[in-house]
Amino acid sequence: MRVDARRNYDHLLAVARTVVTEQGADASLRDIARRAEVGLGTLYRHFPTREALLEALLRTSFEELATRAAELETSSSATDALETWLRECVAFTHEYRGVITPMTAAIEDPESALHASCVMLRTSGTQLLTRAQNAGLARTDIDGVDLFALIAALAWLSDQAGTAPRADHLIDLVASAILTDLNTSPGPPVRSRSTESLGS
Amino acid sequence: MRVDARRNYDHLLAVARTVVTEQGADASLRDIARRAEVGLGTLYRHFPTREALLEALLRTSFEELATRAAELETSSSATDALETWLRECVAFTHEYRGVITPMTAAIEDPESALHASCVMLRTSGTQLLTRAQNAGLARTDIDGVDLFALIAALAWLSDQAGTAPRADHLIDLVASAILTDLNTSPGPPVRSRSTESLGS
DNA sequence: ACCTGAACACCGTTCAAGT
DNA sequence: ACCTGAACACCGTTCAAGT
Secondary structure (H helix, E strand, C coil): HHHHHHHHHHHHHHHHHHHHHCCCCCHHHHHHHHCCCCCHHHHHHHHHCCHHHHHHHHHHHHHHHHHHHHHHHHHHHHHHHHHHHHHHHHHHHHCCCCCCCHHHHCCCCCCCCCCCHHHHHHHHHHHHHHHHHHHCCCCCCCCCCHHHHHHHHHHHHCCCCHHHHHHHHHHHHHHHHHHHCCCHCCCCCHHHHHHHHHHC | HHHHHHHHHHHHHHHHHHHHHCCCCCCCCHHHHHHHCCCCHHHHHHCCCCHHHHHHHHHHHHHHHHHHHHHHHHHCHHHHHHHHHHHHHHHHHHHHHCHHHHHHHHHCCCCCCCCHHHHCCCHHHHHHHHHHHCCCCCCCCCHHHHHHHHHHHHHHHHCCCCCCCHHHHHHHHHHHCCCCCCCCCCCCHHHHHHHHHHHH
């Protein structure tokens, strides 16, 4: 890579980070090129699609979340690990408003520049979920795909101006739904079953 | 209203329904005017904002959902009513892909043409929720605002191509999180408490 | 090798001119 | 009263021409 190209690439990425932080993942590419004082073609040369730009922007964050999941797997209880990681995933997408929509599309599209990163994230989540399930601490009727979808839904919620303040609370609710005692689901509530056994 | 104006209005609405069903709530207004064989200014005259158009498009559906909530309040158990209505809300937004985003924005903005309809929907939901809470069948740490947010999140999920097939399952999960036995939340799981009482 | 920006085909929104 | 469509200020994307 030529030195001037390298310089353009780096500068473009720095400006894009600012603009996407300000305006969200659907910010004007033209505006990014303009603010980077670079021809529009140069942006397209380095980042052929918007998703390629987002991938370059978010790569380190994705890697950090994967590392974080591995850490939590040994440092925390299965329950805490999953809940903490879930919350950190949502917090991450919140830094780049609107990024969750291309992410949910990308995980279904192997051609997308964001595909690998999203699959990696889903894999990390699946491991934390499986661990909790094996310990009898999480519902067994959901899998990594469901977990990713729930994270996406919560991330979307956090992106909406009005619901953002409630998001934390709703993350709790979803987390508690996943991390429910196995005996409480499926089937009747535990209380009735305990009552039955007491009665017999 | 002049007869030609009335004709334009009705035709515009019919075409818009088709186009929005096909392409989602962010369909091109220009395209709608074109397919209705009407000047673009005519569309803007009748529907000054996109939300005004959506409101006209969805009004009857909103009213049906409100009526439905009132019906369920007397015809079904508190639990079934809330779960059924929640599912019908999601199914409704699914008919007009992408409509949930303007709706979540509108509920915070009294100036929006969609505001009243969304508030009405939220009120219906709040009533079903309160009834379940009073019967001790729903968590008491959420309110109508949370419920609306959860419905929105699930609706968004159903709109995403990849996650749509899972949406039904995830609605179950969220519904069960809301409609959990009061004794299971907040506080420690019921099982431990039962065990304690058995041990003493 | 890389950069540039005009060109093309689209938007949403407004508003002078028509009937 | 109502309709029309040109005009304006934006997009994303491509690509011939430059260095």
